Amino acid sequence: MGDNEPQTDGGTATGREGAQTVDYLDEEINLFKPATPFMRDNLKAIFGLFGLWLLFVFGPPVASYVAPEFMFETRVLGGYPLNFFLSAIVTPAAGLVLCAVYAWYRDRLDEKYDITHEAEAESGAATAADGGEQ
Amino acid sequence: MIEPVFLEYTNALDEGFKLVPALTIVGMMLLFLGIGFFFRVAAVDDLWVAGRSIGSIENGMAIGANWMSAASYLGVAALIATAGYYGVGFVVGWTTGYFILLIFMAAQFRRFGKYTAPDFVGDRFYSDRARGIAAFTTLVIALVYAIGQGSGMGLMAEYILGVSYEAGVIVFMAVTVAYVALSGMLGATKNMAIQYVILILAFLIGLYAVGLSQGWSTVLPYIEAGPETAQLIDAFHAEFAEPFAVNSFYMWTALVVSLILGTCGLPHVLVRFYTVDNERTARWSTVWGLFFICLLYWGTATYAVFGGLLYSDPVQDTDTAVTLGEADSFMQMPGADGDALVALTVQLADMPEWLVGLVAAGAVAAALATTAGLFISASSAAAHDIYTNLYKTDATQREQMIVGRTTILLIGVLTAIIALNPPALIGEMVAMSFAIAACVFFPVFFLGLWWENATQEGGIAGMLAGILISFGAIANDTAIPMYTGVEGAVSTELATIVPGLGSALVGVPVVFAVIIVVSLVTENPPEDVKRLVRQCHSPEPMEKLQSAEDAAADDD
Numbered sequence: 151m152g153d154n155e156p157q158t159d160g161g162t163a164t165g166r167e168g169a170q171t172v173d174y175l176d177e178e179i180n181l182f183k184p185a186t187p188f189m190r191d192n193l194k195a196i197f198g199l200f201g202l203w204l205l206f207v208f209g210p211p212v213a214s215y216v217a218p219e220f221m222f223e224t225r226v227l228g229g230y231p232l233n234f235f236l237s238a239i240v241t242p243a244a245g246l247v248l249c250a251v252y253a254w255y256r257d258r259l260d261e262k263y264d265i266t267h268e269a270e271a272e273s274g275a276a277t278a279a280d281g282g283e284q
Numbered sequence: 285m286i287e288p289v290f291l292e293y294t295n296a297l298d299e300g301f302k303l304v305p306a307l308t309i310v311g312m313m314l315l316f317l318g319i320g321f322f323f324r325v326a327a328v329d330d331l332w333v334a335g336r337s338i339g340s341i342e343n344g345m346a347i348g349a350n351w352m353s354a355a356s357y358l359g360v361a362a363l364i365a366t367a368g369y370y371g372v373g374f375v376v377g378w379t380t381g382y383f384i385l386l387i388f389m390a391a392q393f394r395r396f397g398k399y400t401a402p403d404f405v406g407d408r409f410y411s412d413r414a415r416g417i418a419a420f421t422t423l424v425i426a427l428v429y430a431i432g433q434g435s436g437m438g439l440m441a442e443y444i445l446g447v448s449y450e451a452g453v454i455v456f457m458a459v460t461v462a463y464v465a466l467s468g469m470l471g472a473t474k475n476m477a478i479q480y481v482i483l484i485l486a487f488l489i490g491l492y493a494v495g496l497s498q499g500w501s502t503v504l505p506y507i508e509a510g511p512e513t514a515q516l517i518d519a520f521h522a523e524f525a526e527p528f529a530v531n532s533f534y535m536w537t538a539l540v541v542s543l544i545l546g547t548c549g550l551p552h553v554l555v556r557f558y559t560v561d562n563e564r565t566a567r568w569s570t571v572w573g574l575f576f577i578c579l580l581y582w583g584t585a586t587y588a589v590f591g592g593l594l595y596s597d598p599v600q601d602t603d604t605a606v607t608l609g610e611a612d613s614f615m616q617m618p619g620a621d622g623d624a625l626v627a628l629t630v631q632l633a634d635m636p637e638w639l640v641g642l643v644a645a646g647a648v649a650a651a652l653a654t655t656a657g658l659f660i661s662a663s664s665a666a667a668h669d670i671y672t673n674l675y676k677t678d679a680t681q682r683e684q685m686i687v688g689r690t691t692i693l694l695i696g697v698l699t700a701i702i703a704l705n706p707p708a709l710i711g712e713m714v715a716m717s718f719a720i721a722a723c724v725f726f727p728v729f730f731l732g733l734w735w736e737n738a739t740q741e742g743g744i745a746g747m748l749a750g751i752l753i754s755f756g757a758i759a760n761d762t763a764i765p766m767y768t769g770v771e772g773a774v775s776t777e778l779a780t781i782v783p784g785l786g787s788a789l790v791g792v793p794v795v796f797a798v799i800i801v802v803s804l805v806t807e808n809p810p811e812d813v814k815r816l817v818r819q820c821h822s823p824e825p826m827e828k829l830q831s832a833e834d835a836a837a838d839d840d
Contacts, residue, residue, distance in 0.1 A: 174822030175815045175836060181734045188823045196387045207380050207544075211536055214369070214527035222526050227507055229514025234525035237372045238364075238585040239506060242578045245380035249574050252387055253567040260564070265823050267562040 188263050195255045199248050206244035210236035295624040297443035297631060297644075305444040305641020312482060312649040313459075317466055319478050340565045344572025346476035347556050351378075351577050352483050353429070353654035354436025357647045359711030360581065362622035364588035365595075365615055366709075368524045370531040370539070371588070374711055375581050377543025377718075379574065385548045386570040391563035392733045392820040393554055397831025400661070401551035401725060402669040407833070408732040409743035410813055412673055417747045419669035421724045422551050424755075425717045426662040427695055432713030433651040433658075434703030439624045440644045440651075449620075450704050456648065457700040464656045464692055479653055484579055486646025490626065491583050494590050494633040498599075506582040509589045516589055520596045523614040524588075530614070538786025539715065545788050546718025549725030552661055562825065591629035595621070599634040623710050655699075662695050663688035707766040715785045716758050722788035724750035727795040735803075736817040742803030750795045757787035812836065 177185035184190040214221040214233040221233035230239075260266070356378065363371035398404045401422055406415030434453050437460075441452025495501030501508035516524055523529040528536065547553065556573075557566045592615060621628060627644040667688035672679045679687075706713065724747050731738045731746075761773035761784045773779035782790045819832040826835050 174824060175818045177818060178814075179734060179736045179817050179821055189821065192823075199383075199387065203380065203383050207376060207540070208537070211373075211527075211533060211540075215533040218527045225514060226510070228510030229512070230510045231513070231517065231525040233369060233527050234372060234513065234585070235510075237369070238375050239582055241376050242379035242581055245383045246571070246574050246578055249383050249386050249571045252383075253571050256391075256567055257564065260823065263823050265825060267564045267825055 188259070191259055191262070192256070195252060195259075199252050203245065203248050206241050206248075210241060295439055295442060295618075295620040295628065297439075297624055297628055297640075301446040302444055302637060302641055304638045305645055308638075308641055308645035309444065309648050312645060313463060313652065315482070316479055316649070316653065317463075339561060340568035341572050342477045343556065343560050343565065343569035344574075344576055345480040347553075347569060347573025348576030348580075349476040349480035349483065349653070350552060350556055350657065351573075352480065352580060352650045353714065354433045354647055354651035355711050355714035356577075356580055356584075357483070357487060357650045358436050358439070358623055358626050359432065359709065359714060360584040361587040361591065362619075362625050362709060363711045364585055365524075365592050365625055366617055366619070366622045367530045368521075368614070369527050369529065370536055371711075372585065373536050373539045374543065374715070375584060377540040378547070379578055379581050381544035381547025382570055382574045382577070384544060385553070386567060389548055389729060389733060390557050390566045390570050394557045394560065394563045394566040395820045395822075395826060395832050395835075396733075396816070397558070397833065400664065400669075401554065402665055404554075404732070405725075405728055405743065405747075406669070406673070408813065408816070409728070409738075409740040410809065411740040411744065414728075414740060414744050414747065415669055416674045417744065417751075418725070418728075419665040419673075421720065421747070421751065422665040422669075423662050423691075423695070425551065425720055426658040426665075427699060428717040428720065429714055430655050430658050430695070430699040431702045431706060432710040433655045434699050435706040435713065436623065436651045436710050437648055438703060439620060440627065440648045443624070443627060443644050444641060444648070453700050453703045456652065457696050457703075460652050460655045460659070461692060461696045463652060464659050465689075467656060479649075480576060483646050483650050484576070486642050486649075487580055487583060487626070490630045490635075490639065490643035491587060491590075493635055493639060494594075494629055495586075497633055497635065498590070498594075500590065501586070505586045509586045512593055513589050516592050516596075521592070521614050524592060534780075535783060535786065538783055538789040540786075541792075542719045542722050542786045542788035543715060545722035545726040545792055546715075546720075549721035549729060550718070551721075551725070552657055555661075587626050587629055591625045591632070594629055594632035595625075598632045619709055659692045659695060663691045666691040707762050712785060716762070719757070719785060719787045719791075720751075720754045723754035723791035723795060726788070727792060727799055731796065731799050731803075733817065733820055735800075736814040737803055737808055738799055739803040739806045739809050741806040742799040742801075745802045746795045746799035749798045750791060753782065753791040753794060754787045757782045757791075758784035760784065 172186050172188070174186060174188075177189075179185075179189075181193070184193050210221075210233055218233075222231045224232040226232055226235050360371070360374045360378070363374050365371070393404075396404060396408075398407055402415045402418040405418035406412060434457055437456035438449045438453035441447055441456055442449055445452060445455070447455065491505055492501075495505040495508070500512050513525065517526075531539075556569070560566045560569055595615065595617060615622075617625075627640055627647065630643050631640045667684040671687045672684055676683070708716070727746050727750065728738075728743050732743065757778075760775055760782075761779040764770060764774050765772060815836040816832050819826075819836045826832075
């Protein structure tokens with residue numbers, strides 16, 4: 151996340167341009183080969199956050215598997231065993247925070263590529279207009 | 285995997301008819317119907333006029349209500365209390381899956397604009413046969429999911445109505461079918477936000493009351509139960525939180541992966557993304573939805589701790605906690621007591637009858653509303669996707685209605701019959717439907733949206749492979765042992781690798797491989813299908829009621 155931010159600001163102008171010239175319906179969709187600048191930015195966030203998510207979801211059980219004594223004997227907040235507390239309370243909370251971060255990041259991306267969801271009808275017409283056959 | 289056991293379905297809740305709790309249920313159901321009716325009369329479009337932020341919070345609550353079945357309300361606390369850290373896996377799987385749904389699928393589904401699983405599969409894989417397989421799977425998922433709900437209703441009926449478990453299942457299943465008929469007539473599906481508020485209040489009031497009365501917690505019971513957890517572990521049952529004391533690390537992982545991918549494959553979850561006005565709202569709805577879901581799920585662990593302590597050491601000695609049934613868990617708690625634990629906790633803390641009744645009524649309302657939704661999706665799958673699309677293309681409205689209603693009746697009867705002697709705990713039954721959704725639907729949804737070259741042959745072969753794996757796993761360690769008297773599982777080796785609750789860990793990679801290989805050797809999808817997929821990922825906004833199909837077509 152952190153290292154995307156400077157690029158987001160710096161790339162605003164080219165991003166806007168890109169949004170007008172790219173015809174999204176002509177570009178192949180492939181999870182590992184993003185074909186448009188928008189898709190590249192989006193996938194960067196998706197994979198970055200996905201990595202963090204893996205850590206939060208499977209970190210506690212893996213740690214409990216590797217060091218069961220430590221995870222069970224360590225007590226937090228007055229008595230929760232660490233493994234229990236992490237999986238039952240922290241993991242769902244982390245999932246929630248990651249969701250919010252992604253939703254927020256996508257709002258920033260929308261700004262960068264000059265996308266607005268406010269005036270649906272207008273922009274819908276614009277889609278049809280500039281998306282025509284070359 | 286937890287060995288299937290034959291449970292004596294009687295629990296420790298006080299029996300005998302209780303007027304106030306019974307009226308509470310009736311009141312809740314009438315309120316759901318009444319509000320639904322009100323919103324049908326008021327112009328539906330006005331719902332979203334209040335502005336975008338309200339749109340996503342409201343839709344988030346709808347996501348929460350959708351999620352809150354007897355499995356969340358009763359089942360998860362039961363599994364933590366009887367299976368310890370393995371049970372915590374249900375909390376992880378049933379919350380964090382929404383993140384995967386959000387980053388890979390929510391907005392794309394909104395853009396695709398087809399809101400039932402068979403519709404999506406039929407259009408994306410341009411095949412009526414694929415649509416038929418998806419409809420069949422939708423029916424099976426609804427049935428398996430509903431069995432757990434029936435079991436929860438029966439247990440609560442014992443307390444509220446003072447009838448036997450069996451009578452409770454039958455009575456409430458009949459009420460559900462009637463509710464489906466009524467809500468269909470009144471358009472009572474617009475009230476999910478209010479439904480969420482009522483259910484979460486019933487759940488949390490019980491939790492707060494127990495915590496306050498026992499001096500265990502004050503404002504945030506979720507993180508205040510540390511000392512009680514330690515007490516439960518040290519004085520009674522270390523297995524409650526010890527890592528992998530009940531099931532192995534592999535089983536834990538298989539379960540969690542299945543629940544997460546099942547979240548992304550469940551037809552009735554996806555429907556919620558169609559009702560929002562644009563994909564930005566779809567994203568923020570997911571965030572709010574997960575928040576509302578967490579309010580309940582954080583509480584399940586606390587309920588299990590409080591309930592476990594009170595079960596071992598009730599407030600009043602006269603409360604006999606341990607009842608009939610085989611106490612096969614470390615907690616010395618029979619399965620039926622476990623599944624009733626949320627309500628039982630409130631009773632063992634010596635709370636007044638109306639309060640126990642409120643918590644129990646919340647459980648019934650959660651089960652009933654979820655079951656109603658499942659039955660509606662099953663009837664549309666049978667009437668539109670199977671009967672009309674595959675069998676009789678010129679079916680009249682009337683014929684479709686008859687097929688739909690017959691389906692609801694049949695599935696209601698079948699659910700009741702199986703729930704009379706449930707093959708597994710509530711949470712486990714529902715987890716099986718997640719495993720099916722993960723193996724059959726997740727791969728076709730995911731590859732369908734993210735790989736434009738996935739072909740109809742690939743989709744069909746993948747779904748068939750998913751059905752084979754997920755159904756086979758459940759037959760092996762639950763269904764066949766249940767009805768033939770085989771001990772444990774038909775093949776124990778198979779059950780340890782592909783458990784019925786967690787078949788997706790093996791199943792999903794296999795199905796992905798099948799879809800990819802078959803797609804590579806068959807002819808590429810037609811250009812219009814590819815454009816459909818691209819339209820789902822384009823950042824450019826679409827008109828409110830436009831689907832990807834329209835947008836892609838406009839463009840030509």
